[in-house]
Amino acid sequence: MKLYHCPMNESPSVAVTAAWTRLLRAQQAAQSSIEAALKRAGMPPLVWYDVLLELDRGPEGGMRPFELEPRLLLPQYGLSRLLDRIETAGYLERRPCEADGRGQIITITQAGRELRARMWPIYGAAISAVIGERLNDDEAATLSELLAKLTVS
Amino acid sequence: MKLYHCPMNESPSVAVTAAWTRLLRAQQAAQSSIEAALKRAGMPPLVWYDVLLELDRGPEGGMRPFELEPRLLLPQYGLSRLLDRIETAGYLERRPCEADGRGQIITITQAGRELRARMWPIYGAAISAVIGERLNDDEAATLSELLAKLTVS
DNA sequence: TAAGATTGATGTTTCAATCTTT
DNA sequence: AAAGATTGAAACATCAATCTTA
Numbered sequence: 001m002k003l004y005h006c007p008m009n010e011s012p013s014v015a016v017t018a019a020w021t022r023l024l025r026a027q028q029a030a031q032s033s034i035e036a037a038l039k040r041a042g043m044p045p046l047v048w049y050d051v052l053l054e055l056d057r058g059p060e061g062g063m064r065p066f067e068l069e070p071r072l073l074l075p076q077y078g079l080s081r082l083l084d085r086i087e088t089a090g091y092l093e094r095r096p097c098e099a100d101g102r103g104q105i106i107t108i109t110q111a112g113r114e115l116r117a118r119m120w121p122i123y124g125a126a127i128s129a130v131i132g133e134r135l136n137d138d139e140a141a142t143l144s145e146l147l148a149k150l151t152v153s
Numbered sequence: 154m155k156l157y158h159c160p161m162n163e164s165p166s167v168a169v170t171a172a173w174t175r176l177l178r179a180q181q182a183a184q185s186s187i188e189a190a191l192k193r194a195g196m197p198p199l200v201w202y203d204v205l206l207e208l209d210r211g212p213e214g215g216m217r218p219f220e221l222e223p224r225l226l227l228p229q230y231g232l233s234r235l236l237d238r239i240e241t242a243g244y245l246e247r248r249p250c251e252a253d254g255r256g257q258i259i260t261i262t263q264a265g266r267e268l269r270a271r272m273w274p275i276y277g278a279a280i281s282a283v284i285g286e287r288l289n290d291d292e293a294a295t296l297s298e299l300l301a302k303l304t305v306s
Numbered sequence: 307t308a309a310g311a312t313t314g315a316t317g318t319t320t321c322a323a324t325c326t327t328t
Numbered sequence: 329a330a331a332g333a334t335t336g337a338a339a340c341a342t343c344a345a346t347c348t349t350a
Contacts, residue, residue, distance in 0.1 A: 019296045026301075085339095104310085140168040254328080
């Protein structure tokens with residue numbers, strides 16, 4: 001009797017395994033270099049920038065935590081505590097949601113917009129140092145496309 | 154008077170910024186999916202596998218923490234505490250280094266080798282699901298090459 | 307019952323300081 | 329003084345349970 005294989009139990013090819021290993025290491029190295037640059041400049045961590053960016057680019061009226069969640073790839077409880085810290089620092093505001101009593105609305109404050117503006121030069125320079133100096137635009141575009149394939153559902 | 158620009162303060166191109174954003178998200182998504190698979194199977198986290206792999210592939214006589222450090226991209230104190238946990242679980246042994254009184258030698262135990270062997274099917278299947286099902290070998294090789302450019306000094 | 311969000315307890319990471327040996 | 333490694337305290341992340349409203 002032939003045993004049909006289950007793809008879930010298959011070993012990855014050498015090429016696929018190497019891609020994963022390098023993805024892991026390259027991202028770790030890049031992130032820690034970027035975090036270090038922000039810290040040296042007296043700025044909060046990267047994820048604060050991500051939150052402020054989503055809020056700043058999001059709808060005028062603010063966003064709900066559950067909308068932020070999948071964009072930032074954070075679990076509910078993680079986001080809840082992250083928002084606590086950013087709110088305490090004065091960069092966002094929370095208010096109850098009128099349309100849904102369970103929820104809340106998060107909005108960025110003026111100080112939050114200013115922080116994001118001050119973070120960008122540091123963050124951007126760090127991205128340049130880590131990616132821009134090692135890949136040209138064509139290579140960066142190819143990398144983007146390949147990585148985009150990994151992100152779909 | 155012309156101001157010559159400092160590359161460190163330069164903003165990255167759109168392509169470079171997009172590559173960074175996708176690198177960050179793709180790696181986060183992939184890692185959390187792999188960690189979840191390991192956890193579902195009752196296995197320890199990914200980084201334990203990395204440590205056991207380095208020890209298993211490393212020199213017969215064991216390795217020093219400072220040799221493990223750059224390979225795993227962990228800070229000294231982080232590695233110290235990680236080794237504590239893995240040692241307590243019985244998967245590695247630490248003994249003083251005779252040649253250098255400040256140091257120690259880490260070796261994998263038989264239980265450690267067995268754990269790594271048990272982890273691989275789960276880990277490999279997760280890599281297949283996350284990378285292998287989305288990229289063919291050519292694409293994976295291209296991705297590897299591009300990511301390799303990011304890792305050099 | 308499920309969705310949105312929070313929280314207490316616990317585990318892990320980080321910072322800064324420390325210890326020992328080179 | 330510098331290298332290898334560890335540690336107390338504080339910050340942060342995670343798990344499981346909870347609370348409120350839909």
